[in-house]
Amino acid sequence: MKTNKNILSSLISIFVVIFFLLPSSISAMPEIVLENNTTSYTKFDMEYLEEKFEGSLGIDEIVKIPFTETVSNRFSFGYSKNNFWFHFSIFNNSENTQEFILTTSENIHKVNDLYILSNKEIYHKKNGLRIPIDEREIKESNPSFLLKFSPYEKKEIYINIQSIYGVFGAIEIYSPEKFYNDTELKNNLFAFYFGAVVILALYNLFIFFYLKEKVYFYYVSYVLVFILWVATYKGILLPYINMDIYNILQTTIPIFFVMLILFSQIILETQKHLSLLHKVLNGFIAILVISFIWMLISPASGFYFLNLTALPLMPSLLLISFLSLKKGETITKIYLLGLAVFIISMILINYLVIGILPYSNLLSNAPILGSIFEILLFSVLLAYRISLLSQEALKIQEQLLEQQRTESKRLFHTVAEKTSALNFAKKQLEEELKKKQELEDVLKHQATTDFLTGLMNRRSFLEVCDKELQHAQRYNTELSYLTIDIDKFKNINDTYGHPFGDKVIYSIAQQMLENTRSIDYVGRLGGEEFAILMPATDIDSAYQLADRLRAKIAKHEITYNKKRIIATVSIGLSSLRRGDGDIENIISRSDQALYSAKENGRNQTVIL
Secondary structure (H helix, E strand, C coil): HHHHHHHHHHHHHHHHHHHHHHHHHCCCCCCCCCCCCEEEECEEEEEEEEEECCCCHHHHHHCCCCCCCEECCEEEEEEECEEEEEEEEEECCCCEEEECCCCCECCCCEEEEEEEECCEEEEEEEECCCCHHCCCCCCCCCCEEEEEEEEEEEEEEEEEECCCCCCCEEEEEEEEEHHHHHHHHHHHHHHHHHHHHHHHHHHHHHHHHHHHCCCHHHHHHHHHHHHHHHHHHHCCCHHHHCCCHHHHHHCHHHHHHHHHHHHHHHHHHHHHHHHHHHHHHHHHHHHHHHHHHHHHHHHHHHHHHHHHHHHHHHHHHHHHHHHHHHCHHHHHHHHHHHHHHHHHHHHHHHHHCCCCCCCCHHHHHHHHHHHHHHHHHHHHHHHHHHHHHHHHHHHHHHHHHHHHHHHHHHHHHCCCCCCCHHHHHHHHHHHHHHHHHHHHHHHHHCCEEECCCCEEEEEHHHHHHHHHHHHHHHCCEEEEEEEEEECCCHHHHHHHHHHHHHHHHHHHHHHHHHHCCCCCCCEEEEEEEEEEEEEEEHHHHHHHHHHHHHHHHHHHHHHEECCEEEEEEEEEEEECCCCCHHHHHHHHHHHHHHHHHHHHHCEEECCC
């Protein structure tokens, strides 16, 4: 009897363990419940299983294996050659049929396949870098899948991810309308980013062709290669490339780092002021070249080596920038500010890629956000550098002129005694004169422009007139000429003062620029007198353009020191005639027409 009681007691204990202790150790599978009027599900948990590299388990075997680990839908596992399986369920808690799009925020994974278990059937949808966009269910760079749910239907979701560039991203669910709206917004933001950055690059490329300074070439190369990497990283180029080209384009990372180092060495003058650290940067360039070659041979291991290289490189650049601050130059301060923001953003993405930081959209886009600030500041830095060089050039010019006078006297007295010294001084003098000539060329260019209005001055304008006249006579084309004079300008000066008169001249000059064509030439001949040359324009068309300009000026209100007036102009018009030997014939007729306009009451256009 006692034995039976012991047996019964043991059975009860087993029952308690089964029904109370065992269930508490088994966690329920993560589930997303779809509700009406909810357009996105961006925070939820998933089960996951990490399978060894090139695991051979298929979905039929995977569904039989219990998943014991959970992770947020925003995951970051760093570099891993293993297979990652994610598992969760979706339940349509509605009497309506619903459609949603499941998407992965990053496009860097070689495999990003979806398996759907519904009604004991398994549906497989392939995606990832190995699948061209044209072959995908949804033609987007980021892996995306359409899910349809009947009323109160439940589906089990398995997602298989493999990558050689790190396993990180966010798995999210959106209604189709929200998904496409968000995608359109993202594409518009990228278009604005690329457009702005390319404009800055082309601007500095033009300066490079003008000045022939390597620092501009390094900057432009850095910017263009960087945005090429961004376009690859964010999937902008995926519709046009395959996976092999995608892997090759990853080599843009060591290239833009090399260009950044070369740019930094010139801006910070490391070879002159920090010779040891200059050599350290050269060492980083050599390592980056190795990374580049390694990535061409083995993209996965080469990319991992590159990220390890970038970790000490970026703090090193910051350190060198801080040490360069001792010189106290504004250029160094601007450089340090731009570099600090960019390097912080690159460190953040680096830590995300290797799995140290948790995934977020902000971290994923950190290099883009940081680059906007850095590229803009670097462009400002280069513009400021041009200003400094101009000031230095003018100072050198003055020094050279003085030195030239001194050197000439010294050479005159020592020519018989110091022949060797004379040869050295002559060579030095020739170099200085060459620099002087270059500066004179710049000043000569400035001399062709009217300082007040920015228009062509009389000399340069008449030179253009002669050339256009020869062209028109050679090719038998039309040519029209306008002489323009501000009405009663002396009264304006006498009444309001010369500063106001200058304001009137400038304002009317701007009206001429705004109301003429790109092929027309506008010049200030002196005082209140202007002229416009209209190539390939007959006299009737010229009259319409001239009178429209006159009317525009007559309606334009000019304000200066709280005083307002409306100034008018008189216009004389003439065009090329058979027998005109030079431009003076046309100008003379145009002046006579202007005189007639003045005599007939001003504010009118007269043809002669």
